[in-house]
Amino acid sequence: MVTTWVHEPWPDRLRAVGLRVTQPRLAVLDAVHANPHIAADQVAERVRAALGTVSTQAVYDALNTLTDHQILRRFEPAGSVMRFETNEGDNHHHLVCRRCGSVVDVDCAVGTIPCAVPDDTKGFMVDEAEVTYWGVCASCAAERTAP
Amino acid sequence: MVTTWVHEPWPDRLRAVGLRVTQPRLAVLDAVHANPHIAADQVAERVRAALGTVSTQAVYDALNTLTDHQILRRFEPAGSVMRFETNEGDNHHHLVCRRCGSVVDVDCAVGTIPCAVPDDTKGFMVDEAEVTYWGVCASCAAERTAP
DNA sequence: CGAGCTTTCTTGAACGATTCCAGAGAGCGT
DNA sequence: ACGCTCTCTGGAATCGTTCAAGAAAGCTCG
Numbered sequence: 001m002v003t004t005w006v007h008e009p010w011p012d013r014l015r016a017v018g019l020r021v022t023q024p025r026l027a028v029l030d031a032v033h034a035n036p037h038i039a040a041d042q043v044a045e046r047v048r049a050a051l052g053t054v055s056t057q058a059v060y061d062a063l064n065t066l067t068d069h070q071i072l073r074r075f076e077p078a079g080s081v082m083r084f085e086t087n088e089g090d091n092h093h094h095l096v097c098r099r100c101g102s103v104v105d106v107d108c109a110v111g112t113i114p115c116a117v118p119d120d121t122k123g124f125m126v127d128e129a130e131v132t133y134w135g136v137c138a139s140c141a142a143e144r145t146a147p
Numbered sequence: 148m149v150t151t152w153v154h155e156p157w158p159d160r161l162r163a164v165g166l167r168v169t170q171p172r173l174a175v176l177d178a179v180h181a182n183p184h185i186a187a188d189q190v191a192e193r194v195r196a197a198l199g200t201v202s203t204q205a206v207y208d209a210l211n212t213l214t215d216h217q218i219l220r221r222f223e224p225a226g227s228v229m230r231f232e233t234n235e236g237d238n239h240h241h242l243v244c245r246r247c248g249s250v251v252d253v254d255c256a257v258g259t260i261p262c263a264v265p266d267d268t269k270g271f272m273v274d275e276a277e278v279t280y281w282g283v284c285a286s287c288a289a290e291r292t293a294p
Numbered sequence: 295c296g297a298g299c300t301t302t303c304t305t306g307a308a309c310g311a312t313t314c315c316a317g318a319g320a321g322c323g324t
Numbered sequence: 325a326c327g328c329t330c331t332c333t334g335g336a337a338t339c340g341t342t343c344a345a346g347a348a349a350g351c352t353c354g
Contacts, residue, residue, distance in 0.1 A: 020301060020350050025302090055303060057305085058303050062302090074225065081341090097271065106268070125282045125288055131276060134275040135268070135274050138270035167320085167330060207311095208331075209331090
């Protein structure tokens, strides 16, 4: 069987890292899992749709805490707001549209983690290589030529 | 001709792309060239030290315009403010300290431009692969173990 | 099963980098 | 020099994110 990263239920994953299981956190996890690359305000929207009133602060706190504990992954293409995705333990990268900001996942071009390590790390202890491919998505390219 | 990127004087480079030659722009170019990875507010500081009063807006406008014309390169590690460096036409990447935010250049691990291209570009026209290595710099690592 | 200790959430405000706007000023081609 | 534009000034607005203090809710242990 292929690394079936069968999702353990969120509550278990929270407890596993010593976090309390709360409704806002579960709703945040659901929102991010259902919508990779989602921004904080959209997470808030969905969490509120699910639970009713939830403070912005609770959403940010959940996002930050979950990111700190590696359950979520945060990334932030230049010029964009923070975006989140669940941490699947894979090592994919992102393709970002310069025009509309849309993001899609791409597998690591090299295939090994952390993908590529510089020859000379200048004394740094490198733990991650983040690759962002910049370009123009198909629909934006179409718009440009045919306005 | 082997793009010997011998620095043409800034005024020539500005005119070459159809931009007017102004004191703020020249001072911005000097500031960025002398301090790679510099942030906008520090550019403003240095520009003011050189010229006297210069509006924040003029600095931002110069940075943006020069970036648009490929004379400067802008990058923005997650959680950091915008940083600038002169565009030397090389294809180096950045090593960023998670603790103190310091940035150092590293040569492209693969050696070719754009370094790496994903197998499947999902319809995107990719023009750049930006690589950010995350880690902890030597001095921050030292601090942690010996507080 | 409930008390009590912490962690987490709420409310409301602060913050700061970047951008927007309108008008004054300065390059540069003619 | 003259003017047409592009650029800069000054001041304010924006908006994502964080800070702070108190209320609420999970979890642990008796």
